[in-house]
Amino acid sequence: MNPVENRGVVSILHDMMRTPIREVLQSDSPVPEILIEGWVRTKRDSKAFSFIEVNDGSCLSNLQVVADATLDGYAESVLPLTTGASISIRGKMVESQGKGQKWEIQALSVEMLGAAEGDFPLQKKGHSMEFLRSIAHLRPRSNLFGAVFRVRSRMAYSIHRFFQEQGFVYVHTPIITASDCEGAGEMFRVVTTDGEEIRLGDEEFFGKPSYLTVSGQLEGETFACALSNIYTFGPTFRAENSHTSRHASEFWMIEPEIAFCDLSADMDLAEAMMKYLVADALESCLEDLTFFDKFIDKGLISRLESVRDRSFERVSYTEAVKILQASGEKFEYPVEYGHNLQSEHERYLTETHFNCPTTVFDYPKEIKPFYMRTNDDGKTVAAMDLLVPGIGEIVGGSQREERLDVLRANMAAHNLDEADYSWYVDLRRYGSVPHAGFGLGFERLLMFVTGVANIRDVIPFPRTPGSAEF
RNA sequence: UCCUCUGUAGCUCAGCGGUAGAGCGGGUGGCUGUUAACCACUAGGUCGUUGGUUCGAACCCAACCGGAGGAGCCA
Structure with missing residues (x-):
C-alpha cells in the first residue's frame, strides 16, 4: 500500500x-x-x-x-x-x-x-447576517457559515484540480506591485512607517511608489509567454469606495492565461470551468448545498443542475444591444451601442431572455482597457464577460493584443507611458503569440454556488470600506 | 460618490405622544428517548448620540454616528 x-x-x-x-x-x-x-x-x-x-x-x-x-x-x-x-x-x-x-x-x-x-452569542434560532458579521470569529460555528467555508475550501481545491488536469502551471504573481496603473481601479498604497511617520519619496522602501495588486494578469501574461498555459489564484485589492453586496476591498481572483489561444477558446475554457466547478460542488458538497437550498436560496440545486447540464448562451455585444432594444422592457438606463451594459441589462439577458449563464463578447473598443485585442472591424475588441443569473458578471476576459504596433497605439490612446510597461511590451518584441485569458472572482463564484447573497458572507474576514475588523 | 431604508434586553422583534414588552438565549427548579424539546420561576434595558418641539418623547423634528439595500465602478 x-x-x-x-x-x-x-x-x-x-x-x-x-x-x-x-x-x-x-x-x-x-x-x-x-x-x-x-x-x-x-x-x-x-x-x-x-x-x-x-x-x-x-x-x-x-x-x-x-x-x-x-x-x-x-x-x-x-x-x-x-x-x-x-x-x-x-x-x-x-x-x-x-x-x-x-x-x-x-x-x-x-x-x-x-x-x-x-x-x-450563537443560538439555535435565527440570527441576522448583520449580527453574524459582527462576530466573524464565531460565525464559522454556525450551520450556515460552516457550510459556506467548507464549500469555499472545496471550490479552491476544485479550481486547482481543474487547471492542473488541463496541464496549466500555477504561477504566484506578486501581491506588491510598482506598476503605477493597471487600469483596473483604485489601488492601496504600500508604505513603511516609523511610528506615526510614513516614509515617502527618497525613503520609499522600494525606491518608488508601490501598491497592492489589483490583478495578476499582466505578470501572468509573461509566464504564459513561456509556459504556455498558466493560472494564478490569489488575493487582490481594490480601494474603490463601493457599498454593494458584490464588492469587497480584498478578494480572491483566479486568472488563467493561455498562449496560442483566441477569444473563442478562451470562452470555451471559462464555460467549461464553470460547469466543472458546479458539477463538483453538486457531487462533493451536496449536504451543504441542500442546506442552502432549504434555508438560503430555494431552487439553488435545480439551478446549479441546469448550469451543469445545459449549454450556455453566447451573444456578441452588438446582438445583445439589439435584443435589449427589441425587448420592449422599460429600463432605467437606455440601451445604447457604445455604452456599458448596466446591471439591469445584464439581469434581463441572464434572468429573462436566456434564463441561463450567458457570455457576451466583442465589446466596443472605447469602453475596454488598452491590452484587449482589436478586432478586424477596428471598432470592437476581443473581450468577453460571462454573466450569470443573480450575480451578473462573474468572469471577465479577453484576447490580448499581441501586435506590437497596435498595442503601442492603444497605449498612446489610453495616455499610458510606454516606459512603465516596457517589460509588457517586450513580450510583443520577442516571439509574440496570440494569447487570451480571463479573471474569475472567487467570492462571486461562491455566491453563485451557495446562493449566499452578500460577498461579506462568503469570505472569512471581509474587508469593505470603513471595515477591517478581526 | 449618489439615492433609499434602518437603529428598543445577549439575539430576533413588538410598542409609534401618557409608568419599557414578548419569544429565544442565560440562571434556578420540574418533567420527558429527546431532537428549533416542554412547563414554572428568575435576572437582564440611560429605547444609537446630541440638540429641539411638548405639561409629557422609545414614539414628532434636526444634525451626527453605526448598519443594510440599490446605483455607479468592477471581479
Whole structure:
C-alpha cells in the first residue's frame, strides 16, 4: 500500500485520535469504541440522561451523544455543558432509538474541555447576517457559515484540480506591485512607517511608489509567454469606495492565461470551468448545498443542475444591444451601442431572455482597457464577460493584443507611458503569440454556488470600506 | 460618490405622544428517548448620540454616528 496515495489526513487522524463526525455518520455498522471531539450545539437534559448534539465542523450534521446520569463525572462534565462548550467523548456508536438520526453515541466518558460562558452569542434560532458579521470569529460555528467555508475550501481545491488536469502551471504573481496603473481601479498604497511617520519619496522602501495588486494578469501574461498555459489564484485589492453586496476591498481572483489561444477558446475554457466547478460542488458538497437550498436560496440545486447540464448562451455585444432594444422592457438606463451594459441589462439577458449563464463578447473598443485585442472591424475588441443569473458578471476576459504596433497605439490612446510597461511590451518584441485569458472572482463564484447573497458572507474576514475588523 | 431604508434586553422583534414588552438565549427548579424539546420561576434595558418641539418623547423634528439595500465602478 502506498502510504501517500492511500492514507489521507483524515485516516491518519483517525488512527491517532478522534474520528471526524463526517466519517462516523458514513459508517454502515456500529462501532464498539470511538473518540469524538467537538463543540456542543445544544443539550437536552432529563432526570436519567442528557442528549448532547455535537458538531466538529467536518460536516453539517451534528452527532447525538447520549450521556447517562450514572456516568462518572456527569455532574461536573455533562450538566454544566452549554451551547458552544468543547467536549471530548469516548463511547460506542449504536443505532439510535429515536427518530431523526441513524447513529448515536452511548457515552462511556465525557470530558468538558472548555466551558462556554453564558453569553455565548450563537443560538439555535435565527440570527441576522448583520449580527453574524459582527462576530466573524464565531460565525464559522454556525450551520450556515460552516457550510459556506467548507464549500469555499472545496471550490479552491476544485479550481486547482481543474487547471492542473488541463496541464496549466500555477504561477504566484506578486501581491506588491510598482506598476503605477493597471487600469483596473483604485489601488492601496504600500508604505513603511516609523511610528506615526510614513516614509515617502527618497525613503520609499522600494525606491518608488508601490501598491497592492489589483490583478495578476499582466505578470501572468509573461509566464504564459513561456509556459504556455498558466493560472494564478490569489488575493487582490481594490480601494474603490463601493457599498454593494458584490464588492469587497480584498478578494480572491483566479486568472488563467493561455498562449496560442483566441477569444473563442478562451470562452470555451471559462464555460467549461464553470460547469466543472458546479458539477463538483453538486457531487462533493451536496449536504451543504441542500442546506442552502432549504434555508438560503430555494431552487439553488435545480439551478446549479441546469448550469451543469445545459449549454450556455453566447451573444456578441452588438446582438445583445439589439435584443435589449427589441425587448420592449422599460429600463432605467437606455440601451445604447457604445455604452456599458448596466446591471439591469445584464439581469434581463441572464434572468429573462436566456434564463441561463450567458457570455457576451466583442465589446466596443472605447469602453475596454488598452491590452484587449482589436478586432478586424477596428471598432470592437476581443473581450468577453460571462454573466450569470443573480450575480451578473462573474468572469471577465479577453484576447490580448499581441501586435506590437497596435498595442503601442492603444497605449498612446489610453495616455499610458510606454516606459512603465516596457517589460509588457517586450513580450510583443520577442516571439509574440496570440494569447487570451480571463479573471474569475472567487467570492462571486461562491455566491453563485451557495446562493449566499452578500460577498461579506462568503469570505472569512471581509474587508469593505470603513471595515477591517478581526 | 449618489439615492433609499434602518437603529428598543445577549439575539430576533413588538410598542409609534401618557409608568419599557414578548419569544429565544442565560440562571434556578420540574418533567420527558429527546431532537428549533416542554412547563414554572428568575435576572437582564440611560429605547444609537446630541440638540429641539411638548405639561409629557422609545414614539414628532434636526444634525451626527453605526448598519443594510440599490446605483455607479468592477471581479
